[in-house]
Amino acid sequence: MDLLHYYISFAAIFLVVPIESANILAITFVPSVSHQEVYQPIWRELSLRGHNVTVMTTNVLADPSLVNLTQIDVSFVYKYMNVPLKSFRDATILQNIFFIDFFFSKLLQAEIAHEDVQKLLQRDDDEFDLVVLEALHPLVYGFAAKFKAPVVAISTLEPFIPFHDALGNPTHPVLRPDNFIHFYGEPTLKDRMTSFLHNIFYRAIYYWRLLPEADKVARKFFGRNIPYLGDVIGNTSLMLINSNPILNTPVANVPSVISFGNVHIKEAKPLPKDIQKFLDASSRGVVYFSLGSNVKSTSLGTEMRDIITQALSELPFNVIWKWEEDELPGKPDNVLLKKWLPQQDILRHPNVKVFVTQGGLQSIEQSIAFGVPMVGIPIYGDQPTNVKTLVDGGMALFIDFKSITKDELKKAILEVGTNIKYRERVVKARELIQDQPMNGLDKAVWWIEHVIRHKGARHLRSPAADMPIFQYFMVDVIAILLFGLYLSVKLTKLIIRWTVRGLTIGFEVFKKFLNNKLLASKQKAS
Structure with a gap:
């Protein structure tokens, strides 16, 4: 028996595949379920592969089996998310730039000051082999300055212009407009001029004001001797962007910018009994109405709430509406209200005809994954561009948040819900998205491990990243x-x-000469 154990142990030496684990720090700071749904599968997969992952997150993964995952819970910042929709509707581009910068800085400062994050900052500077950062504000790069490890930037939406600049990635004003610029249809001359000037002035605002201010704040939290934040951002090894060729305009990326997508699509789970019964009984179809995790329907305001309520009440379909309060004044009989909904499993149900959405990237990806056409009511950020892409692809209709009317909303829902062409376009888009050599999760994790294996990704770096702006242009x-x-x-x-x-x-001299000759001839003749 002992001999048998010996042979088994000897054989096991050759059968076991060695795993090189790394210590990974991930910092995600935006309190948004849709953002975190993209990141969580990545942390989970890295943990399952044997890496030790420490993540600062606003949404903790409740999975005790992930023994290699340490989570720092900063969900308390959700209390800052009650931003009036009117502030986005009426704001100028410049106002939005300063508001987003101020808001993200406020979130990060609150999170960094948290007791558990302060304990993290007491750890050794060389403790981590890799730092993964949500690339939406320069202050977050203070963690990279502190821990001196290769940096992978990650974003669930198209990053702002300066984060592309850090990797030398091209940001053509028309082909790749910034998140603050939206084209409704084919860009006009005015659109192109606006985007061109925005690219210039936004860079000026960022490099001369927003970045220096973030650097001052970073020194307060991470130490006065850290490198300049602009230099830290410029040393980013790799940037992962949640995107796909259907929803994002095909553009040129340098090798250190990697697109991935659809990592948050989950396996089916049973629906709550009341929702399942409501869906099953809706033989004429269901409209699913949700403005996502960041925008509350209850913050729409009385006027817009009444417009939507009246439009929904006149539909031949039943409606499931994500409504964050217990009561809705004037609630129609065909509407089921819920404060929170299992969105993916609702969209899977065959009776769902239309998804009325704010146009967030994750919501759109889920709707396409389950073949549901959309009516988009974009509000801010990348949402207008996302919905415009859907409209161009024949998968949705667009409703202007600033001028929505009852009849317009009703007409759009009826058109999308009854015209089969919209669903056919969505199904075709799903086929194209899924026809990839590897899924988005494996792609993201492979590239993260690539940076770990090579202690950075200098070999992928574009020369444009190290050029002064005046030389690049x-x-x-x-x-x-x-x-x-x-x-x-x-x-x-x-x-x-x-x-x-x-x-x-010469002419005057010649003329004078001729005159003199003529005069001389006359005098001689006389």
């Missing part, structure tokens, strides 16, 4: 060429002037 070349053209024009004008003057003088 060839301002010096253009200036020299323009100056040369200016000199050429001036010299040509000078030569022409001298030539004309010379010819004029």
Whole structure:
């Protein structure tokens, strides 16, 4: 028996595959369920692969089997999320830039000051092999400055212009407009000029004001001797962007920018009995109405609430509405209200005809995954661009949040819910998204481990990342060429002037000569 154990142990040495585990720190700071639904599968998979993952998160994964996952719960910042929708509807682009910067800075400062995060910052500077950061504000890079490890930036939406700049990734004003710029249909000359000027002025605002202010705050929390935040951001090894070729315009990315998507699609779970009964009994179809996890339907305001309520009451469909309070004044009989809903499992139900959505990327991905066409009511951020893409692809209709009417909303829902062409386009989009060599989760994890294996990704870095802005846009070349053209024009004008003057003088001299000859001839003849 002992001999048998010996042989089994000896054989096991050759059968066991060695796993090189790494210590990974992940910092996600935006209190948004939709954001965290994208990140959580990544932390889970890294943990299951044997890595020791420490994550600061606003949504803790309740899975005791993940023994390698340490979570720092900062969910208390959800209390800051009650932002009036009117502030987005009426704000200018400049106001939105400063508001988003102030809001994200406020969130991060509150989270960094949290007791458990302060304990994290007491750990050794070289404790982590990799830092993964939610790339939506420069202050978050203070963690990279503190722990001096290779950085992977990650985002559930298209990052702002400066984070592309850090990797030398092109941000064409028309092909890849910033999140603050939205084109409704084919961009007009005014749209293109607005986006072009925005690219210039936003960079000026960011590099001359927002980044220096974030650096000052970072020194308060991470130490006065940390490198300048701009330099830390510029050393980013890799950026992972949650995107796909259907919802995002195909654009050129440098090798260190990787797109992944659909990591948050979950396996089916049984619906609550009352929702299941409501769906099953809705033989004429169901409209699912939800403005996502960040926007509360209860914050719509009385006027807009009444418009939506009246439109829904006149539909031939039943409606499931994510409504965050116990009561809805004037609630129609065909509407079922719930404060929170298992969205993916509702969208799976065959009786769901239409998804009325704010146009968040995760909600759209889920709707496409389950073949449900949409009516989009975008409010802020990337939502208008997302819905515009859906409309261009024939998968949705667009409702302007600023000018919504009862009849417009009713008409849009009826059109999408009864015209089969919208569902057919969504199903085709699903086929294209799923036809990939590897799923989004495996792709994201593979690239994270790639950075760990090579202690960074300098080999993927574009030379554009290390160029000054004036060199990247060839301002010096253009200036020299323009100056040369200016000199050429001036010299040509000078030569022409001298030539004309010379010819004029020569003509006058010749004319005087002829006159003198003529005068001399007359005098001789007389």
